[in-house]
Amino acid sequence: MLRKNRLFTPGPTPLHPHVQTALASADVHHRTADFRALYRRVLADLQTFIGTKNETLLLASSGSGAMEASVQNLTQGGDRVLVLSAGKFGERWRDLVRVYGCQTDLVSVPYGETFHVEQIRAALKPDTRAVFLQATESSTGARHDVAAIAALLRGSDTLLVVDAITGLGTTALDVDGWGVDVIIGGSQKALMAPPGVAYLAVSERAWQRMEQVKTPRYYFDLRRERKAAQKGESAFTPAIAIVAALDAALQYLRQVGGGDLAEGRGMLVRNAETCAAMTRAAAQALGMKLFAKSPAAALTAVVAPEGIDSGVVVKGVRDRFGAVLADGQGEMKGQLFRVAHIGYYDYLDTIGVLGAIEQVLASAGAQIEFGAGIAAAQKVYAEQTASIAVAGTK
Amino acid sequence: MLRKNRLFTPGPTPLHPHVQTALASADVHHRTADFRALYRRVLADLQTFIGTKNETLLLASSGSGAMEASVQNLTQGGDRVLVLSAGKFGERWRDLVRVYGCQTDLVSVPYGETFHVEQIRAALKPDTRAVFLQATESSTGARHDVAAIAALLRGSDTLLVVDAITGLGTTALDVDGWGVDVIIGGSQKALMAPPGVAYLAVSERAWQRMEQVKTPRYYFDLRRERKAAQKGESAFTPAIAIVAALDAALQYLRQVGGGDLAEGRGMLVRNAETCAAMTRAAAQALGMKLFAKSPAAALTAVVAPEGIDSGVVVKGVRDRFGAVLADGQGEMKGQLFRVAHIGYYDYLDTIGVLGAIEQVLASAGAQIEFGAGIAAAQKVYAEQTASIAVAGTK
Numbered sequence: 093m094l095r096k097n098r099l100f101t102p103g104p105t106p107l108h109p110h111v112q113t114a115l116a117s118a119d120v121h122h123r124t125a126d127f128r129a130l131y132r133r134v135l136a137d138l139q140t141f142i143g144t145k146n147e148t149l150l151l152a153s154s155g156s157g158a159m160e161a162s163v164q165n166l167t168q169g170g171d172r173v174l175v176l177s178a179g180k181f182g183e184r185w186r187d188l189v190r191v192y193g194c195q196t197d198l199v200s201v202p203y204g205e206t207f208h209v210e211q212i213r214a215a216l217k218p219d220t221r222a223v224f225l226q227a228t229e230s231s232t233g234a235r236h237d238v239a240a241i242a243a244l245l246r247g248s249d250t251l252l253v254v255d256a257i258t259g260l261g262t263t264a265l266d267v268d269g270w271g272v273d274v275i276i277g278g279s280q281k282a283l284m285a286p287p288g289v290a291y292l293a294v295s296e297r298a299w300q301r302m303e304q305v306k307t308p309r310y311y312f313d314l315r316r317e318r319k320a321a322q323k324g325e326s327a328f329t330p331a332i333a334i335v336a337a338l339d340a341a342l343q344y345l346r347q348v349g350g351g352d353l354a355e356g357r358g359m360l361v362r363n364a365e366t367c368a369a370m371t372r373a374a375a376q377a378l379g380m381k382l383f384a385k386s387p388a389a390a391l392t393a394v395v396a397p398e399g400i401d402s403g404v405v406v407k408g409v410r411d412r413f414g415a416v417l418a419d420g421q422g423e424m425k426g427q428l429f430r431v432a433h434i435g436y437y438d439y440l441d442t443i444g445v446l447g448a449i450e451q452v453l454a455s456a457g458a459q460i461e462f463g464a465g466i467a468a469a470q471k472v473y474a475e476q477t478a479s480i481a482v483a484g485t486k
Numbered sequence: 487m488l489r490k491n492r493l494f495t496p497g498p499t500p501l502h503p504h505v506q507t508a509l510a511s512a513d514v515h516h517r518t519a520d521f522r523a524l525y526r527r528v529l530a531d532l533q534t535f536i537g538t539k540n541e542t543l544l545l546a547s548s549g550s551g552a553m554e555a556s557v558q559n560l561t562q563g564g565d566r567v568l569v570l571s572a573g574k575f576g577e578r579w580r581d582l583v584r585v586y587g588c589q590t591d592l593v594s595v596p597y598g599e600t601f602h603v604e605q606i607r608a609a610l611k612p613d614t615r616a617v618f619l620q621a622t623e624s625s626t627g628a629r630h631d632v633a634a635i636a637a638l639l640r641g642s643d644t645l646l647v648v649d650a651i652t653g654l655g656t657t658a659l660d661v662d663g664w665g666v667d668v669i670i671g672g673s674q675k676a677l678m679a680p681p682g683v684a685y686l687a688v689s690e691r692a693w694q695r696m697e698q699v700k701t702p703r704y705y706f707d708l709r710r711e712r713k714a715a716q717k718g719e720s721a722f723t724p725a726i727a728i729v730a731a732l733d734a735a736l737q738y739l740r741q742v743g744g745g746d747l748a749e750g751r752g753m754l755v756r757n758a759e760t761c762a763a764m765t766r767a768a769a770q771a772l773g774m775k776l777f778a779k780s781p782a783a784a785l786t787a788v789v790a791p792e793g794i795d796s797g798v799v800v801k802g803v804r805d806r807f808g809a810v811l812a813d814g815q816g817e818m819k820g821q822l823f824r825v826a827h828i829g830y831y832d833y834l835d836t837i838g839v840l841g842a843i844e845q846v847l848a849s850a851g852a853q854i855e856f857g858a859g860i861a862a863a864q865k866v867y868a869e870q871t872a873s874i875a876v877a878g879t880k
């Protein structure tokens with residue numbers, strides 16, 4: 093059969109058609125009034141999308157660049173920091189703060205798990221300058237309780253830096269209410285655009301901290317970007333096409349929300365939750381286990397059936413159906429496969445990929461009944477959308 | 487949930503991404519060497535795609551324009567012709583030959599049925615100048631036996647004109663072997679492009695007939711187009727972007743066929759057959775009847791369950807899931823819905839739309855078991871692709 097290429101990876105994610113058109117039309121110069129208007133609009137819309145009054149910035153980098161920028165601008169050698177690690181991206185925080193010479197406290201839990209608030213309370217010291225964590229850990233599909241962790245820091249001078257690269261647009265985050273000082277997103281996740289731009293929102297006290305920090309920085313000097321952004325510009329050449337793509341995605345979300353971008357973001361989160369609920373139900377109906385104890389809506393990590401390498405599932409779904417799942421990362425390679433729900437996915441995508449997974453599992457020798465996973469997903473969908481009954485008789 | 491717009495209509499059909507890129511890049515002039523090279527390539531590739539050595543032509547028109555061109559160039563007032571009608575498009579042939587003053591014999595069967603060879607044999611007269619029919623009747627999903635009908639005409643001077651607008655790329659057609667004098671296709675069907683271009687292949691004896699016919703014609707004068715095509719041009723301004731789109735689709739099919747366009751067309755036909763087999767199995771497992779007695783792979787027409795208006799199914803699938811089915815046409819409106827398999831569809835599309843149909847039927851009060859239709863489709867898919875077992879154990 094023909095195979096359409098479809099991404100079910102937790103980034104990059106499928107491009108929205110308006111995003112594709114924007115990318116193809118982006119032959120504009122960045123030091124022009126037109127581009128400044130676009131840049132200002134994207135920065136303002138990102139505030140709404142993130143749900144913050146804090147200033148937003150764009151960087152021509154991947155999300156990891158914005159993670160490094162946070163460490164580089166907010167810490168200096170010898171600072172005590174706390175890193176919360178529950179997977180590959182937690183380990184990235186750990187590696188980054190070590191590179192910058194921080195005195196690092198680490199709360200580490202096994203892949204698939206999340207933190208207990210008491211562990212974190214015990215690890216916080218009076219001189220902890222900053223805490224680094226993920227909102228959702230893309231390598232395991234786990235969601236962390238950012239609200240509870242933020243509550244521990246209230247009244248202290250400890251900054252809270254949250255990698256929400258797969259969390260934004262898939263989970264509710266009350267950035268200002270909870271007191272998140274830096275929140276980080278990436279273009280290739282909920283915002284339906286290709287990789288190449290990271291965005292972040294920075295609190296007033298984080299801006300103040302930057303003035304004290306002596307760590308050398310140039311390209312990722314957020315103060316420089318802030319000054320430029322206030323003039324509707326970027327400090328360095330921006331990734332023009334991707335900025336235009338973000339604008340198209342944000343306009344689409346505004347339209348989805350009936351003219352209200354915040355409502356559009358809420359719908360996007362609920363969309364991911366429904367896709368995730370369908371996928372979890374299907375996986376369990378097929379006799380598989382979920383890997384994450386507190387599963388995120390961003391993605392579902394499924395433990396492959398006993399005796400079947402998850403790489404065989406990933407390869408089969410890709411080679412036979414053109415759909416790209418993600419294998420486990422690091423030590424979980426071969427053990428689990430990951431199905432993303434971040435961004436531009438709909439019901440047909442979800443049912444389709446669940447069907448493909450059934451086919452590949454059956455070919456690999458799993459004892460499954462065709463349609464059993466999808467039947468469970470169908471019931472979840474029907475329950476979650478029960479209000480939309482379509483009446484009609486001849 | 488988010489809804490992606492997806493066409494499951496028997497034209498227009500989904501655009502291939504390379505087609506979209508070609509459309510967006512088509513700012514070229516048509517009286518240039520570059521465009522002539524493109525035009526010649528498309529004409530030659532269409533011969534391969536149709537499977538004929540007859541000369542091919544493009545018209546800037548819908549498929550109905552090419553139907554009219556056939557009547558206008560091959561008949562004149564008073565000619566006796568035979569029209570075979572089994573639905574809305576058969577009626578279009580009837581209307582066209584009447585407009586041009588032909589003495590019309592009509593073999594008409596009810597919607598959903600096909601012709602008996604004996605009916606046709608009885609209706610053919612020694613002075614029948616031409617026979618007009620469809621390869622597949624898009625309004626009912628029926629496939630006609632073109633080979634058997636062509637065999638009746640062998641050795642006579644009667645021309646055979648076949649509207650294969652939804653037949654090309656969905657069913658095997660031995661144009662030259664059977665002796666089809668004119669075969670007609672449209673850009674918006676198997677070739678994954680938007681509407682606006684029709685194509686046709688014309689036999690040597692049809693070219694000769696045109697020289698005798700006195701019917702006034704100008705825009706659709708195929709002799710004029712033939713002369714222009716021999717110079718790599720069109721007689722009038724061509725639909726440049728759609729010609730470029732056809733080129734992209736034909737290159738894609740060549741790639742699908744491992745460098746062999748005829749093999750790519752064969753795969754496209756088998757693809758439609760698999761989508762159709764899955765859809766038929768699902769519909770029957772959900773207790774519904776197929777409308778066509780000799781169902782085409784181009785599309786499946788499904789009779790809506792007793793007490794449910796098919797318009798409710800079509801509206802529900804469109805409004806709730808963004809997928810566009812076709813309702814019945816003419817007298818069948820409200821009775822059946824049609825799901826297309828022509829062109830750029832894959833497994834995920836098919837499973838996804840079957841899931842959406844299950845949801846809408848359940849909401850409309852049909853007694854169905856969630857997943858039952860899809861389970862049947864899964865079994866059909868697994869049987870048809872049994873050779874592609876993916877082995878793999880830890």
